[in-house]
Amino acid sequence: MATAAAPAGSNYLTNGSSVASWLLTKDHKRIALLYLLSVTFFFFIGGVFALLIRLELLTPQGDLLQADTYNKVFTMHGQIMVFFFLIPVVPAVLGNFLVPLMIGAKDLAFPRINLLSWYLYIVAGILMLWTLALGGVDTGWTFYTPLSSQFSRTNVVLAAVAIFINGFSSIFTGLNFIVTIHRMRAPGMTWSRLPLFVWAHYATSVIMVLGTPVVAITLLLVAFERLLHLGIFDPALGGDPLLFQHLFWFYSHPAVYIMILPSMGIISELIACFSRKRIFGYSAVALSSIGIAVIGFLVWAHHMFVAGISVYAALVFSFLTYFVGVPSAIKVFNWTATMYKGAVTLTTPMIYAIGFLGLFTIGGLTGLFLAAIGLDVHVTDTYFVVAHFHYVMVGGVVMGYLGGIHFWWPKITGRMYPEFWGKLAAMLGFVGFNLTFFPQFIVGYLGMPRRYWMYAPEFQVWNVLSTAGATVLAVGYLMPLIYLGWSLRYGEKVGDNPWGAVGLEWMTSSPPPTENFLEIPVVTWEAYDYEHIKEVPVVY
Amino acid sequence: MLKYFPIWPDQASTFAGNVDALYVFLVLVSVVMFVLIGAAAITFAVIYRRRPGVEATPIEGSTILELTWSIIPFIVMMIIFGWGAAIFFEERTPPRDSVEMYAVAKQWMWKFEHPEGQREINELHVPMGRNIKIIMTSQDVIHSLYFPALRVKQDVLPGRYTTLWFNATKVGEYHLFCAEYCGTQHSNMIGKIVVMQPAEYELWLNGGNNGRTSLVSTGQKLFTELGCSTCHKSDVQGRGPMLAGVFGKQQLLQDGRLVKVDEDYVRESILNPQAKIVSGFQPIMPTFQGQVTEEQLVSLVAYVKSLKADASTTTAQATPGQVK
């Protein structure tokens, strides 16, 4: 109706090849690919910093970098990885591509705002790189005041503005998803039939919309303090440095769920497809996403048990933290149970999914250590915390993301990745990851504080192991970059639905046409109905 | 083996055993959970691998199972919560008989002061078997005092006091770290805590201690020098409230609020006297902001704490509403 009918055989990739047709596109699938390129770029920038950190920590002395260089390196590693990779990676790439396809919509509700989100991300990214070119920031990604507001001599304002702008990119993405999921579902696509990937994105979007503005204003206030002397966090004016921490973690703790929930959504899709079964306890898994999003807003001060909050506040936040543990545990149990009496194939995506299960379980269980306040006093601000959040945010998010990228690669490109290399990379990534981060739990319990440029000699052996693991992990992350690139040209053409999966996204051609579906589908079946749908027809 | 691959920090305080026990318990819980999930996932992946002609058995889910694997972990978690909270309460409740030491942190140095007036930098000597309470503040950014061997850590904030206490149980030298990132030389803001036999500690305290004045005396001297004593008189009520015996009590303020007289309140009253005026007094005290260092403040606080009320003045002071 709206656009002239595309010629037969045309898809979103072939519909225009000029630079403008990409940079001014309003097609969610093309915007997803723009994001794919840009988050990959930032991932490798952040990765270079990670390697520099690991190399420096190979020996107890500070021999490779200067102290202030090292501080800038870990700060930029954190800021780039958190704000420019982990937060956007799954929603902005896979979510953007798949949410409209999965609910049977022609696009997101606001395609122009979607494009604006990408441009905001790019502007923020350029500002971040500019900060980098001017020498970086040395406040840690957490921007704690008064170090950031008064004492740091680096470009804090520029970095804060970059993250502020990036925040709007995230807000608009979340807003777009919420409206799309509410208003654009195809006929028959009820809430109880939504794929769990969409449920997870819904929960994530709620956090993006409610949380991001708070961190945006908080960082802006830090910038005001540096630029205009508005001393809202200045202890000399009676300003409370803990207020900054409260406001910061009010967003930045839920932000962890912004990162992990979409990956959990991917895992649900992968395990259902490769067990050829409906997800065990569909509603429990769907509701647990919402549960995590809601409770996630009530636990922020568990980052501050030794920061100077009262004993009673600490008790309450510790108690509530265990309530987040329950929905996370429910998900893990249900995924495992889904494989029971299934018909399991261990493809690359499924190996990533099982790897996710293992790493996320460790990440979640070590969260229990940190939530136990008496023990947290010892391990907080040590490498134990570093290991814990890498297990969740890298072990969890990146494993899920890579699993998803492999799973939907034939949908996105129409070509298959090489299975052997895929499996090899998945396993290398799993082994390398554990080798890198497991020793950090031990060295953390020994008492090695985080953000240390030099450390006591008895910590060295674990750091050497960690650095060795990091090189393996780096290979595991570089390989997909190479063979996925290769497959764009040489990959096998595998048809529209190589996995025999039943989501709506598989009922259109691969790659999908610009309008997604030639005709809006009408949904008459439940999600993951592998029992009744043996081979989905590509009808739409 | 453990020599080259250490997995256990020294245990040198009364907290260490309990914290480590909880840690071991959590490690066990984690291993059990991880093995259960891992074994299940791998077993299912092998036994139920896809074979031609064999279909997956459709299973919708099970409310009973959902409840089981919500409630059982929750109960285990509540045990962990209770255990962790119990340890935390102990860690945050310094016994009354604690020896009070003071710490002032700055980029990138720890300054400690013993009640006897002994000062140390990046090194803290403590007697074994005594309860030690450290009252801390920062001159600049947030720091965090961390003794891994004692399993205690507390952030040190500018503009207020935080405290930490422990009872060391093993003689030796242990790490002292700054655990909150504080700028360029964060990883050099380290030192050691030396736990000594009480007798040796006494010797150490007295070593070279000719003419050194105690913290309280330093505070008293300063109290006179700064002119505090002209209004805060020790025997009769002056233009400012009498300070003897007020520490640790509730004080009625002009605006009707009650405030507990603790280290923070004394500090605030010196730097920001008009913030909380004692009922019945005029807001005439000038601020000493910028005129006293954090270390001098610490000695003033120690001095005010040391002022014990005479029997004759206690009644008047305990009910400030009567003071006019």
Add this chain to the structure above:
Amino acid sequence: MSTSETAGSHDLALRHQFVDSEQQRDASSMGMWLFLVTEVMFFGGMFTAYLIYRHANPAAFMAGSLALSVQYGAFNTVVLIGSSLTMALGVRCAQLGQRKALVGWLIATILLGATFLGVKAVEYTEKWENHHVPGPTFNFDTTKEPSTKDHPEAQAPSKSVEMYFSLYFAMTGMHALHMIIGIGLMSVLAWLSWKGMFGRDYYAPIEYAGLYWHFVDLVWIYLFPLLYLIGRRHNF
């Protein structure tokens, strides 16, 4: 991208991603409301800081508040409420398809908004001249300031009053920034309205700009008492 649906209604502007115009209306109105939710959270951070610091330093906040001009604040409140009225009338005209009246009301709204900002600029200038702007030049002695010297309950150290003014400038500054964005938005819409972009069938942008404008007004309705009136409870 957008094509005419039926003859007679000029450019219904149904975007390609929507099935019908009802879906489009629902979606865009929901989007706008969600955006306002993010704005609430945005200002919420500052209101939280305000509440905490005011609780800690009631006297300083009273002192700072006494130094503000209620006359300016009240005048601006009236101006903004008036601009909400003109905005609402503008939306009404858009719905009725009255093009010229719509442009007129939008321009009235812009003018009222500009008046508000003008008064704000005067206030800021006065603050600057009186050394009430936080920073190295800040000076506020509650025992000497004419506005506070006779108020014993508003005696507070200069540093604490500086915190009040930090919040004052952060909050009113962010509010003013929203006003400036609003005026920019209105200007574009006035121009588009003049060119006949909106009519009885398509006035959503006017409606949503109106929602935004009312939201910005509402923020001021909270800011005015919290910043200007708290010190004056005894005088009424």
